[in-house]
Amino acid sequence: MNIASKMIVVLSLMGLLSGGALAGVYKATFEKIKQNQLEELKRAIFIVLTKAKDYKKIEKDGIVVYEGLDENKMPAGLAFKAKGMGFQGEIGMMVGLDSELKKIKGLFVLDQLETPGLGAKITTEDFRGQFKELSVEPKIVYVKNVKPSKPNEIQAITAATISSKAVVNILNRDIKKVEMALKKGD
Amino acid sequence: MEKKKQNLFSIFTNGLWNESPTFKMLLGMCPALAVSNSATNGMAMGLATTFVLIASAFLISTNRKLIPSEVRIAAYIVIIATFVTIADYFLKAFFPVQSKTLGPFVPLIVVNCVILGRAESFSSKNKLIPSLLDALGMGLGFTLALTAIGIIREILGAGSIFDVKLLGDWFEPWIIMLLPAGAFLTLGIMIGIINTFSMKKATVGVDFGDNIGYMEKDKIISTESKFLTSEEIKAAREKKPKAKKPLTKENKTD
Amino acid sequence: MLINLFLLFISSAIVNNFVLAYFLGICPFLGVSKKVDSAFSLGIASTFVMTLTAIISWAINHFILIKYNLPFLQNVSFIIVIASLVQLVEMFIKKTSPPLYRALGIFLPLITTNCAILGLALFAALRDYGFIETIVYGFGAGVGFTLALVIMAGIREQLELADVPKPLEGAGITLIIAGILALAFMGFAGLISV
Numbered sequence: 001m002n003i004a005s006k007m008i009v010v011l012s013l014m015g016l017l018s019g020g021a022l023a024g025v026y027k028a029t030f031e032k033i034k035q036n037q038l039e040e041l042k043r044a045i046f047i048v049l050t051k052a053k054d055y056k057k058i059e060k061d062g063i064v065v066y067e068g069l070d071e072n073k074m075p076a077g078l079a080f081k082a083k084g085m086g087f088q089g090e091i092g093m094m095v096g097l098d099s100e101l102k103k104i105k106g107l108f109v110l111d112q113l114e115t116p117g118l119g120a121k122i123t124t125e126d127f128r129g130q131f132k133e134l135s136v137e138p139k140i141v142y143v144k145n146v147k148p149s150k151p152n153e154i155q156a157i158t159a160a161t162i163s164s165k166a167v168v169n170i171l172n173r174d175i176k177k178v179e180m181a182l183k184k185g186d
Numbered sequence: 187m188e189k190k191k192q193n194l195f196s197i198f199t200n201g202l203w204n205e206s207p208t209f210k211m212l213l214g215m216c217p218a219l220a221v222s223n224s225a226t227n228g229m230a231m232g233l234a235t236t237f238v239l240i241a242s243a244f245l246i247s248t249n250r251k252l253i254p255s256e257v258r259i260a261a262y263i264v265i266i267a268t269f270v271t272i273a274d275y276f277l278k279a280f281f282p283v284q285s286k287t288l289g290p291f292v293p294l295i296v297v298n299c300v301i302l303g304r305a306e307s308f309s310s311k312n313k314l315i316p317s318l319l320d321a322l323g324m325g326l327g328f329t330l331a332l333t334a335i336g337i338i339r340e341i342l343g344a345g346s347i348f349d350v351k352l353l354g355d356w357f358e359p360w361i362i363m364l365l366p367a368g369a370f371l372t373l374g375i376m377i378g379i380i381n382t383f384s385m386k387k388a389t390v391g392v393d394f395g396d397n398i399g400y401m402e403k404d405k406i407i408s409t410e411s412k413f414l415t416s417e418e419i420k421a422a423r424e425k426k427p428k429a430k431k432p433l434t435k436e437n438k439t440d
Numbered sequence: 441m442l443i444n445l446f447l448l449f450i451s452s453a454i455v456n457n458f459v460l461a462y463f464l465g466i467c468p469f470l471g472v473s474k475k476v477d478s479a480f481s482l483g484i485a486s487t488f489v490m491t492l493t494a495i496i497s498w499a500i501n502h503f504i505l506i507k508y509n510l511p512f513l514q515n516v517s518f519i520i521v522i523a524s525l526v527q528l529v530e531m532f533i534k535k536t537s538p539p540l541y542r543a544l545g546i547f548l549p550l551i552t553t554n555c556a557i558l559g560l561a562l563f564a565a566l567r568d569y570g571f572i573e574t575i576v577y578g579f580g581a582g583v584g585f586t587l588a589l590v591i592m593a594g595i596r597e598q599l600e601l602a603d604v605p606k607p608l609e610g611a612g613i614t615l616i617i618a619g620i621l622a623l624a625f626m627g628f629a630g631l632i633s634v
Contacts (some may be wrong), residue, residue: 015264029276216467219463260523271512290559297552297554374611374616
């Protein structure tokens with residue numbers, strides 16, 4: 001066998017073996033990986049909708065929301081993923097709203113790449129707790145260095161205004177999007 | 187048999203210190219800086235890389251006679267990329283939290299110079315057992331280095347180690363340590379410190395002229411005016427001091 | 441649309457510089473940044489490969505991997521593309537401009553193991569960029585890489601005349617400088633919300 005054909009044979013064989021091995025590993029881990037993702041989703045939903053014991057996925061107009069269901073299978077709020085650009089990277093959150101989309105029930109940060117110790121404080125209970133029972137009308141507003149005085153105000157993290165602002169903007173934008181999609185055709 | 191055993195063991199320990207991929211050979215820098223922001227991350231990345239090292243060393247060494255030389259780099263890359271993908275999916279399935287934190291750097295193990303470098307310079311030229319030992323040594327050396335950097339950055343940057351809070355609330359963390367700048371600084375200083383120790387073997391002897399020579403036990407080893415690494419000292423020791431005249435005051439002719 | 445692309449370019453070249461913010465391309469950054477000329481040449485060659493890689497990897501991703509549901513082949517296929525591209529570029533330069541080929545020397549094959557190239561292909565795929573966006577992203581990454589390399593080379597050329605403590609010579613001082621550079625570039629963070 002001359003060099004050229006040997007090269008071709010070896011490379012093709014390797015390609016096939018590699019592809020086969022990878023396809024096998026993919027198949028073997030597919031279920032587990034999907035399960036992991038579902039677990040994470042479920043955990044996030046139950047964190048933001050404290051009364052929910054189960055949930056139902058609703059898709060409408062390209063928006064995905066999860067309706068929480070309490071132990072009597074009655075609606076216990078709506079949760080959805082909100083994401084957008086933060087200070088250093090993308091921020092992904094799970095937001096829980098009441099069924100009328102008037103108040104936030106809970107907030108959980110799924111992914112963030114903000115500055116550790118500063119912007120990353122958006123994951124702390126101190127910051128997120130402000131969003132519980134927060135009114136979203138007309139929109140969420142952040143204030144600096146003073147205590148919030150209105151039902152739709154939260155206080156930005158000191159020295160992390162940009163991250164706090166990003167969270168507020170993302171929430172306002174995505175809540176409007178969900179509102180539009182759900183109210184349409186109602 | 188005794189010599190062979192000793193040789194095998196030294197192949198293994200080579201990667202741990204003498205030719206430490208991170209501190210001496212300066213390979214695999216990208217992950218060393220990127221995921222060493224905590225001890226756990228550093229260790230996880232090191233272990234994943236070790237897995238790929240050993241697996242690819244196995245395949246490459248056993249097939250080294252079958253792979254034509256012209257396509258060997260392509261072949262190694264395919265083998266390495268396959269194992270990296272396997273490691274990636276394994277992490278995603280069984281260690282989802284770690285997989286998320288390490289993020290896109292797991293696939294980047296493919297271009298980790300350590301793996302390709304060892305494949306090219308060792309596994310492709312040696313039998314199975316030595317190759318496996320070399321891979322294991324290099325991998326563990328890499329893991330140790332990453333974990334060490336991770337420990338330092340985590341303690342200074344978050345006051346914890348392996349996610350266990352070590353320093354109390356009195357400690358104001360040096361956030362910079364968790365950021366890219368801190369990574370560069372930590373590694374740079376660590377290399378500096380390690381070099382200081384490795385270079386202590388020779389002592390500097392100064393002539394009254396412009397020559398700075400390196401002496402060991404009163405014997406001039408080299409007249410190069412720089413710090414010698416242990417390998418260079420060894421090489422200079424073996425080389426007979428030829429044309430250069432000894433640096434004594436009597437011999438100074440110019 | 442054009443504004444968005446421009447912001448994306450600035451983002452990948454400066455704000456989220458591949459070397460100083462994402463730790464990609466460190467090996468050539470440490471190894472080849474001693475002289476401004478060679479740093480610049482390597483940077484240009486890498487930018488070229490990066491842009492081409494961006495195009496081809498996007499094509500493979502969309503027309504093959506996604507269409508036939510083969511996400512597990514992403515790593516292998518991308519790296520093969522990169523290795524082949526580098527090989528082709530090397531042959532092309534050898535044929536068309538032997539002086540350039542001699543000048544670049546060993547650097548060309550080293551582009552294959554540049555984490556920045558595989559990194560940009562994977563990031564672009566992860567963030568689901570469109571075709572034009574991927575090209576701009578790849579080009580921006582290359583420019584940023586070249587920028588970091590040239591800055592470091594310029595500093596190191598000056599360092600030759602300075603009195604660096606012996607244990608820090610070489611890698612040590614380069615890394616410390618890189619740290620200071622990274623600190624400086626942090627000032628750009630938040631400049632663009634892309």
